Each structure stands twice: as structure tokens, then as C-alpha cells.
Amino acid sequence: MSELFRYLIAGIAVGSIYGLVALGFVLVFKATSVLNFAQGEFLMLAAYLAVTAAVTNSFGLAVSLLFVVLALSIVGVVMHFGVTKKLIGEPPFTLILVTIGVAIVIRGGLLMFYGPLERSSVDLLPAGGFTIGDVPVTWIDVIMFTVAVVCSAAFFAFFRWTTMGLKMRATAENLEAAKVVGIRPGQVFLMAWVIAAFVAGIAGFFYANRVAVVSLSLSAIGLRAFPAAMLGGITSVEGALIGGIIVGVVEQVGAGYLGGEWRDVFAFSIMLLVLLIRPSGLFGDKELVRV
Amino acid sequence: MTKKLPLRRALIALASISLVAAACGSDDDDSTTTDAPADTEAPAATDAPAATDAPASTDGDESDMAELEVPDNPDNGVTSDEILVGWLGDATGPTASTQTAHRDGAAAYFEKVNQEGGVLGRELTLVEFDDAYVAEDTLIGFRKLVDDDKILNFIGLNNSSGIDAVAPQLEEVGTPVIGSQSGSTTTHENDYFWNTIASYADMVGVVQGRLAEELGGADKIVAIPVALTVASGDQWIEAVNSTITDRGGTVTEAVRYDARADDLSAEAITIAGLVEDKGANAIVIHGTTKPFIVLFTALDAAGVTETIIGGMTGLVQPAVYQEAPEAVTDTAWGTHTFTPIDIDTPGNVEMREFVESEGKWGDTSKSIGFVQGWVNGKIQVEAMIRAAETGELSRASLQTALGTITNFDTGGQSPLIDFSRPGHNGGANVRPYDWDGTELVAVGDYAEWTEFLPSGD
Numbered sequence: 001m002s003e004l005f006r007y008l009i010a011g012i013a014v015g016s017i018y019g020l021v022a023l024g025f026v027l028v029f030k031a032t033s034v035l036n037f038a039q040g041e042f043l044m045l046a047a048y049l050a051v052t053a054a055v056t057n058s059f060g061l062a063v064s065l066l067f068v069v070l071a072l073s074i075v076g077v078v079m080h081f082g083v084t085k086k087l088i089g090e091p092p093f094t095l096i097l098v099t100i101g102v103a104i105v106i107r108g109g110l111l112m113f114y115g116p117l118e119r120s121s122v123d124l125l126p127a128g129g130f131t132i133g134d135v136p137v138t139w140i141d142v143i144m145f146t147v148a149v150v151c152s153a154a155f156f157a158f159f160r161w162t163t164m165g166l167k168m169r170a171t172a173e174n175l176e177a178a179k180v181v182g183i184r185p186g187q188v189f190l191m192a193w194v195i196a197a198f199v200a201g202i203a204g205f206f207y208a209n210r211v212a213v214v215s216l217s218l219s220a221i222g223l224r225a226f227p228a229a230m231l232g233g234i235t236s237v238e239g240a241l242i243g244g245i246i247v248g249v250v251e252q253v254g255a256g257y258l259g260g261e262w263r264d265v266f267a268f269s270i271m272l273l274v275l276l277i278r279p280s281g282l283f284g285d286k287e288l289v290r291v
Numbered sequence: 292m293t294k295k296l297p298l299r300r301a302l303i304a305l306a307s308i309s310l311v312a313a314a315c316g317s318d319d320d321d322s323t324t325t326d327a328p329a330d331t332e333a334p335a336a337t338d339a340p341a342a343t344d345a346p347a348s349t350d351g352d353e354s355d356m357a358e359l360e361v362p363d364n365p366d367n368g369v370t371s372d373e374i375l376v377g378w379l380g381d382a383t384g385p386t387a388s389t390q391t392a393h394r395d396g397a398a399a400y401f402e403k404v405n406q407e408g409g410v411l412g413r414e415l416t417l418v419e420f421d422d423a424y425v426a427e428d429t430l431i432g433f434r435k436l437v438d439d440d441k442i443l444n445f446i447g448l449n450n451s452s453g454i455d456a457v458a459p460q461l462e463e464v465g466t467p468v469i470g471s472q473s474g475s476t477t478t479h480e481n482d483y484f485w486n487t488i489a490s491y492a493d494m495v496g497v498v499q500g501r502l503a504e505e506l507g508g509a510d511k512i513v514a515i516p517v518a519l520t521v522a523s524g525d526q527w528i529e530a531v532n533s534t535i536t537d538r539g540g541t542v543t544e545a546v547r548y549d550a551r552a553d554d555l556s557a558e559a560i561t562i563a564g565l566v567e568d569k570g571a572n573a574i575v576i577h578g579t580t581k582p583f584i585v586l587f588t589a590l591d592a593a594g595v596t597e598t599i600i601g602g603m604t605g606l607v608q609p610a611v612y613q614e615a616p617e618a619v620t621d622t623a624w625g626t627h628t629f630t631p632i633d634i635d636t637p638g639n640v641e642m643r644e645f646v647e648s649e650g651k652w653g654d655t656s657k658s659i660g661f662v663q664g665w666v667n668g669k670i671q672v673e674a675m676i677r678a679a680e681t682g683e684l685s686r687a688s689l690q691t692a693l694g695t696i697t698n699f700d701t702g703g704q705s706p707l708i709d710f711s712r713p714g715h716n717g718g719a720n721v722r723p724y725d726w727d728g729t730e731l732v733a734v735g736d737y738a739e740w741t742e743f744l745p746s747g748d
Contacts, residue, residue, distance in 0.1 A: 003564045006593070010556035116387040117654060118581050120614055136594055211553045212588035213581055213614060217385050218553055256557035260548045261520045263557075 013141035015248020016148035019241035020203035021225035031168035031192035038103040040222015046204020072201030076194035118215035227271035233284020368443030377442035380449035384424030392655040396664020429453025451523030470667035475523035479714035498601040500743030512540030518577035527577035559589035579605035587615035612726040628718035638702025
């Protein structure tokens with residue numbers, strides 16, 4: 001029983017990170033109807049920048065975090081003006097392919113700039129932790145979970161109660177209708193990409209504090225978070241975090257009891273089941289089509 | 292020397308066209324053809340350093356080797372001005388830190404040889420293919436290097452799952468593999484592998500010997516086999532199960548982990564459970580640098596800090612001890628055939644001086660994999676010279692020549708390499724290495740651990 005509880009705690013910790021990455025998927029999709037397959041690479045880029053700030057230049061926590069989220073926000077701006085702006089109105093499939101291309105470019109750039117060898121991780125967060133019963137819980141995992149909850153709550157509020165949030169939802173719902181009522185799609189798309197990159201910056205920074213080393217394999221988290229986004233509902237901000245935690249827990253329990261080789265099987269089986277049984281996910285909007 | 296082949300080919304083609312044009316342009320001007328490299332007669336290897344660098348059990352003296360000539364054999368990687376040798380491994384994936392060191396060690400030795408005049412009148416060129424630790428890409432790389440680049444042989448072919456995939460094709464193309472980084476069973480069962488690193492059975496044998504010493508007897512060992520989810524992981528677990536139990540110890544269920552994973556919490560919790568529930572007192576581990584760091588970090592979080600960790604070659608890497616939590620690495624040590632670069636031996640001193648004088652290779656030259664790559668380079672040169680004594684340098688003659696290498700002295704960078712052992716187990720001897728806080732320290736001589744080698748029983 002103690003072992004199961006340990007797997008649950010580990011799953012919530014890992015699931016929080018999946019949730020943050022899934023949130024990036026959702027934020028872009030909600031505004032642009034595009035699945036951003038570069039979200040994992042955004043996180044990886046943020047983690048490497050965190051290493052540059054905290055390890056190479058010995059910046060403190062606040063400066064390093066600010067550096068990373070600002071840099072990633074700029075990446076979001078570049079992504080919009082340099083890549084996606086000209087493609088507004090094109091079929092989503094075109095934009096999806098573009099995001100895959102961007103992912104390859106980011107990976108190649110990191111490989112050229114940092115090289116293939118892994119980098120020391122960041123240790124700006126408090127080490128150690130506490131126990132619940134006999135189960136150890138680290139402060140870093142508590143912080144990751146808190147950050148994920150705060151981000152989810154903030155963006156839930158943003159979409160529900162701000163004008164820009166409403167514009168983004170309207171644009172995703174019907175681009176042409178949004179234009180008619182005076183919404184500028186370019187502005188909405190810019191905001192979506194900046195927010196997605198900003199969230200990846202936060203996730204990457206904190207993840208760089210949690211992992212043992214920073215390497216090019218970090219981008220794989222994007223693939224793991226994708227089932228989380230599908231499970232929660234690709235249009236649901238709160239669903240992203242819940243989906244992430246479910247995927248994280250199932251993965252840890254599965255890998256713990258059946259072996260590490262089952263980790264991916266569980267993660268992607270969840271996605272398959274969701275697509276077969278409930279395509280809109282647990283909290284996503286069901287699309288109604290008049291026939 | 293490493294290079295991009297298409298560019299070289301383009302230059303050679305351009306040069307050939309120039310030569311033809313020059314020849315057609317003037318029958319009187321024979322200077323061009325005189326200066327052009329001979330197609331069939333290579334210049335004598337007057338400066339070939341292998342004869343002096345590799346004091347092997349050769350019958351030929353240095354002057355004999357200096358006069359050796361071999362005709363071109365472009366289908367087997369031997370052109371008029373270079374000899375192509377393939378490296379196929381992980382340069383950008385999860386095991387890159389270990390494998391690029393192996394590649395760079397060989398490249399460094401080739402560089403040294405080339406600066407001293409090359410071998411058999413030709414430069415050595417390392418043609419590499421990065422499979423990023425994906426077995427399917429190992430297959431692609433194998434065919435590309437063999438069919439398109441037409442390499443003479445491989446110096447390293449490193450990913451165990453990829454090795455299993457291409458091993459059946461080695462006999463078909465007849466190309467030898469010198470010094471794989473894997474000690475997997477396949478490399479010790481396939482006649483085309485010439486192993487400079489010990490087999491898993493020998494590594495586990497020495498791990499068991501040291502555990503018995505530390506725990507007060509072979510019967511006191513309760514070991515958890517831990518291995519990556521790759522083909523060689525199964526072989527490691529098999530070696531641990533048989534060696535530990537045959538010698539009176541106990542083995543728990545095995546734990547597998549993924550080299551690509553950045554979080555191994557579940558695996559660490561499972562290990563913690565085996566320590567608590569089964570009384571396991573040792574982890575006998577298979578893996579490499581980055582996965583070790585990830586798993587050890589998770590073990591620290593799971594509270595596994597007092598269990599002895601004895602492992603394979605990947606644990607003889609400074610990076611593991613520098614990056615993973617000290618609470619876990621305090622009780623960890625690895626075994627290896629090669630001698631880490633910081634330990635003074637004639638071979639290591641020579642290698643360090645060359646690396647420092649060149650100022651290349653950076654961090655990879657600190658890794659023990661670099662030493663293996665360098666030694667593989669020495670063996671490559673020695674084998675080519677022996678093959679040339681037959682009058683030709685081909686995959687077949689190289690394969691035969693490798694079989695004649697016995698008691699090859701690497702200048703203390705490894706035990707004597709002896710390919711006459713069963714399974715071409717050239718570097719069977721291994722010894723443990725401890726981390727003293729700043730560097731790796733050998734635990735005794737190789738000879739002290741011979742009694743624990745199954746191959747030496």
C-alpha cells in the first residue's frame with residue numbers, strides 16, 4: 001500500500017509537468033485551432049536557457065526565471081511574425097506541419113549551440129522535502145504542482161473573464177465571424193503564441209530544476225503531454241492539468257508494477273481510448289454540427 | 292580525421308576531371324600525371340607509426356612494415372590516398388556522451404597517425420553515421436557505410452539493439468568490427484566482432500567478487516539486477532542471475548529502465564521496495580552515463596542511499612559521480628577493461644600529450660570511452676599492417692589479420708589484448724574503479740580479479 005502511495009505521489013509530480021505542457025497545447029488550440037507539436041521543444045529550449053542563466057552565468061532564481069520566460073515570450077513573437085502570421089486562414093493541417101518543422105529547427109539549433117552532451121541541471125529550488133507517513137515528498141515536486149495549479153487557474157480565469165480571452169475563444173470558434181465583429185485575428189494569434197511559449201518557459205525552467213540532467217531527450221515530454229491534453233479535452237484549460245495528472249499517475253503505477261518498458265504503452269493507450277470512446281476528452285467542448 | 296564524404300567525392304571527381312582535361316590538353320606536359328596519386332601503387336609507409344606504437348606479437352620488424360605496399364581496393368574502402376573506416380553509434384541520442392568519446396578517441400588516434408605520414412601511404416579517414424540510439428537507424432547506417440561509402444571495416448558499432456539487428460549481415464558483407472563499446476553476448480558470439488572490452492559475464496564476475504568482499508561472503512549477496520530496456524539488458528540480467536546464484540548468492544526480480552526517460556521515479560520506488568521487502572543489499576546495474584544520473588537522482592528521492600551499486604563500464608565515468616547525488620554515488624563503483632585517462636600509464640601519457648597539443652575533443656577526451664577509441668585505433672593500424680603483409684588490404688585479409696593479434700600491449704591503457712580467446716574476447720580482464728571525490732581510482736591490478744572471470748575459470 002505504501003508503494004502504491006509512493007507511485008501516486010510520483011505520478012502527481014510528473015503529471016503536473018505534463019499538465020503544464022498540455023496547457024500549452026490547449027492555449028494555442030483554443031485560439032488558433034492548431035496543434036502545436038513544437039510545445040515539447042519550447043520546453044526543452046527553456047530548460048537549456050535556464051542552464052545558461054543559472055549554471056553558466058550564475059544568475060539567481062528571480063533573474064533566471066525572468067530571463068527564461070522573456071526569452072520564450074520572444075520566441076512566441078518570432079513564431080507568430082516569422083512563421084504563422086502568413087498562414088492565417090490556411091488549413092490547420094498546414095500549420096500543424098509547420099509546427100513540426102519548427103520543432104526540428106529548435107532541436108537542430110540546440111544541438112549545434114549546446115552540443116549533444118547532457119548539461120548539469122539547475123538547482124535554484126530548495127532541496128530536500130518531508131514525509132507523509134513513510135513516503136518522501138520533495139519540495140521541488142510540491143513547487144511544480146503548485147506552479148501547475150496556479151498557471152491553470154490563471155489561464156482559466158483569463159479565458160473566462162477577460163476581453164482578450166473572449167476574443168481568442170471567438171476566433172477559434174469562427175475566424176470569419178470574429179473578423180466581422182472587429183476582432184483582429186493577427187493580434188489574437190500573436191497573443192496565443194506568446195502565451196504558449198510563456199507557459200513553456202515556466203514549465204521548462206522548473207523542470208530544469210527537477211530533472212537530473214538537461215538533454216535533448218527532454219522534448220519527449222511533448223509527446224507524453226499530448227495524451228494528457230487529449231484526455232482532459234483539447235479545449236479545456238482545467239482539463240489539461242487533470243489530464244496530465246491522470247496520465248502521470250497511470251504511467252508511474254504501470255511502470256512501477258509492470259516495468260519501465262510499459263510507460264509509453266500506458267500513456268498512449270489512454271489517448272487511444274479517449275479518441276475511441278470520448279473524442280472531446282473529459283472536459284472538452286463537444287462540437288455540434290447542424291445537418 | 293573525420294569528413295563529409297560527398298564533399299570529398301565531389302573534390303575527387305573535380306580533380307579527376309581536371310586531370311583528364313590536362314592530359315588531353317597537352318601530350319608533352321607530363322608533370323600533371325607525374326604528380327597525380329598513383330592508382331595502384333601507393334607510396335611506401337615510411338613513417339607508419341604503428342610498428343613502434345604497437346609493440347605487438349608481430350614477426351615483422353619496422354623496416355619490413357615500412358616497405359609494405361598494397362593495391363587500391365575501392366570496394367573495400369582502400370583508395371589511392373585514403374583508407375575509409377566506419378563508426379556507427381549514438382552521437383546525438385541518450386548515450387551520446389559515452390559513445391562520442393569512443394568515436395573521438397579513434398578519430399584522435401587517426402589524426403596522430405595521419406600527421407606522422409599515414410599508414411600504407413594513405414590517410415585514415417573515419418566515416419561516421421549517427422544512429423541516435425535507434426536500432427532501425429543502425430540498420431540504415433550499416434547499409435549506407437557498407438554499400439555507399441564502402442568502408443573497410445567498422446571501428447565500433449555500439450548500440451546493442453542495433454548490433455542484434457545487423458549482426459546477421461556482417462558475415463554477408465564480411466567486414467570486421469574492431470572494439471564495440473558493447474560487451475553484449477552477440478558481440479562475443481559473432482565471429483566478425485573483435486572485442487576490446489570484456490563480456491558481460493566477465494564484468495558481472497568481477498562485480499560479484501567485489502560484492503562478496505564488501506558484504507563478507509558470496510552467500511551474503513542479495514542482488515537486484517537492473518538493466519536498460521534494450522537487447523543487451525536481457526543478457527546482463529541473465530549474466531547476473533547465473534553468476535550470483537551459481538556462486539551462492541541470491542537475486543531478486545529484475546528492474547528495467549529506459550535510457551531516454553528523464554524521470555525514473557517509478558523504477559526507483561520499485562528498487563526501494565525490493566530493498567525493504569526482500570532485504571536486497573546490492574544493485575548490479577547495466578547502463579550508461581545519462582541514464583545512471585537520472586536513476587541515481589530518483590534513487591536519492593526514493594531514499595535508496597545505502598545499498599551498494601556495482602556496475603558495468605558506464606559507471607567508470609566521472610560525470611556520473613559529478614552529477615548524481617553523492618548520497619547514492621558514495622556506495623557506487625564500476626568495472627572496466629580500460630584505464631581512465633587521468634591514471635598515468637605510458638599509453639595514457641602519450642595520448643594526453645597529443646590531445647593537449649591539438650586542443651581538440653574537449654570534454655569527450657576526459658571519458659574512458661576516449662581511451663577505448665584510441666586503443667581501437669592502435670589495433671586498427673596494427674591489423675592493417677599485418678593484413679598488408681599478404682599483399683592486399685581487404686575486409687577478408689583484415690579479418691584474418693585480427694585473428695593473429697595476441698598479447699597486444701596498449702601501453703597500460705588496458706590489459707594485453709588477446710583475440711585468440713574464445714569469442715574474440717580480447718579484453719577479458721576487468722577491474723573495479725572507485726571515485727575518490729576528484730578522480731577514478733583503480734582497485735588493484737587486473738591480475739587480482741582474474742579469479743572472478745568466468746572466462747578465466
